[in-house]
Amino acid sequence: MDTRFLESFIMVAECGSMAEAARRLNVTSAALAQRLRTLEADLGHALVLRAGRTVQPTEEGLAILDSARALVQNTRDLRAIAAKGVPEGQLRLGATATSMTGILPGLITALSHQHPRIEYHVRPGSSVDLYHALIAGDLDVALLVKPTFALPKSVGWVSLRVEPLVLLSPEGADCSDLHRLFSEHRFIRYDRNQWGGQIVDRYLRQQALPVVQFLELDALDAIAAMVDQGLGIAIVPDWGRPWPEGLRVQKTPLPAGDVRETGMVWRKSGARLAAVMALIEVCEQAGP
Incomplete structure (x- = not known):
C-alpha cells in the first residue's frame, strides 16, 4: 500500500473538499480521485462520501483515520531514523x-x-x-x-x-500624558487569552491607566490597522517586520514597560x- 494514498485520504478528510486537498497536495483533482479509488479497492471499503462539493469520511473511513495518520507519521519518521x-x-x-x-x-x-x-x-x-x-x-x-x-x-x-511594549496612536496625538490620552481615546486591547496580551494587561494595571475598552482581538496587524483608521489607541509588543504597509500611526516606546x-x-x-x-x-x- 502506497502511503501517499493514505496521506491523500487524510487530507481529503481534513479539508472536506477534493479541490482543496488536491491544491494542498499539489496534484490534480483527477489524480487525487484515482488515489482514493485505488486505496478503497485495496481496503475493500468506500472511505469517503461525496455530497455536492463537500466530501466526508464514511463510517469505515472514520474507523481507519487515526491509524492512517499514525502510519503516515511513522513512515516519515523512518527517514530520520x-x-x-x-x-x-x-x-x-x-x-x-x-x-x-x-x-x-x-x-x-x-x-x-x-x-x-x-x-x-x-x-x-x-x-x-x-x-x-x-x-x-x-x-x-x-x-x-x-x-x-x-x-x-x-x-x-x-x-x-525581545519586544518592548509600544503605544500605537493616531498621527498627531499628544502622548506626553498617558492618563489624559487614555481618558480621551477608546482602547483596542490585545487579547488577554494570549500570553502577549497578558503582558499588556499587567502593564495597564501597574500604571493604573483609565481604559475605555472598544475592541479585543489577537491579531497584532489588525490592531495596528484599527488604530490607523482612528478607532482608538493600543499597546502592543514591538513585533518585527513586516508591519502592514501604509499605516499612519505613531509608535511610542513606553517607560517602565515589560517585554514580550x-x-x-x-x-x-x-x-x-x-x-x-x-x-x-x-x-x-x-x-x-
Whole structure:
C-alpha cells in the first residue's frame, strides 16, 4: 500500500473538499480521485462520501483515520531514523502569525542551505495552542511567545527576539500624558487569552491607566490597522517586520514597560531530534 494514498485520504478528510486537498497536495483533482479509488479497492471499503462539493469520511473511513495518520507519521519518521543522526526527514514546526512572517522564513532559509534533505510541515497558531501541541507530541518545535510559567525539563528554549511594549496612536496625538490620552481615546486591547496580551494587561494595571475598552482581538496587524483608521489607541509588543504597509500611526516606546520574548521551544527527544537540533543551532546563531 502506497502511503501517499493514505496521506491523500487524510487530507481529503481534513479539508472536506477534493479541490482543496488536491491544491494542498499539489496534484490534480483527477489524480487525487484515482488515489482514493485505488486505496478503497485495496481496503475493500468506500472511505469517503461525496455530497455536492463537500466530501466526508464514511463510517469505515472514520474507523481507519487515526491509524492512517499514525502510519503516515511513522513512515516519515523512518527517514530520520535511518539517517543515523544526519538531519533529514520531516520537521513539524509551529509558529505564531508575527513570527511566521518575521522570523521563520530566515530560519528555514539558513537551515535549508545547510541541510537540504529536511522537509517542513508548518502549523500556524497562537502561542498557547502551539505550546500544548508541542507538549502533546504533535509538533517537534514551536516558535512562540515565552510562557510566564516555568517550562518542563522535557523541552528546551532559545530566545530569538525581545519586544518592548509600544503605544500605537493616531498621527498627531499628544502622548506626553498617558492618563489624559487614555481618558480621551477608546482602547483596542490585545487579547488577554494570549500570553502577549497578558503582558499588556499587567502593564495597564501597574500604571493604573483609565481604559475605555472598544475592541479585543489577537491579531497584532489588525490592531495596528484599527488604530490607523482612528478607532482608538493600543499597546502592543514591538513585533518585527513586516508591519502592514501604509499605516499612519505613531509608535511610542513606553517607560517602565515589560517585554514580550519570542523564541523557539523544542522537544528534547524524538525521531527527528537531529533535525530539531540543527534548527536550534541556526536559532542560536541568529540570537535575540
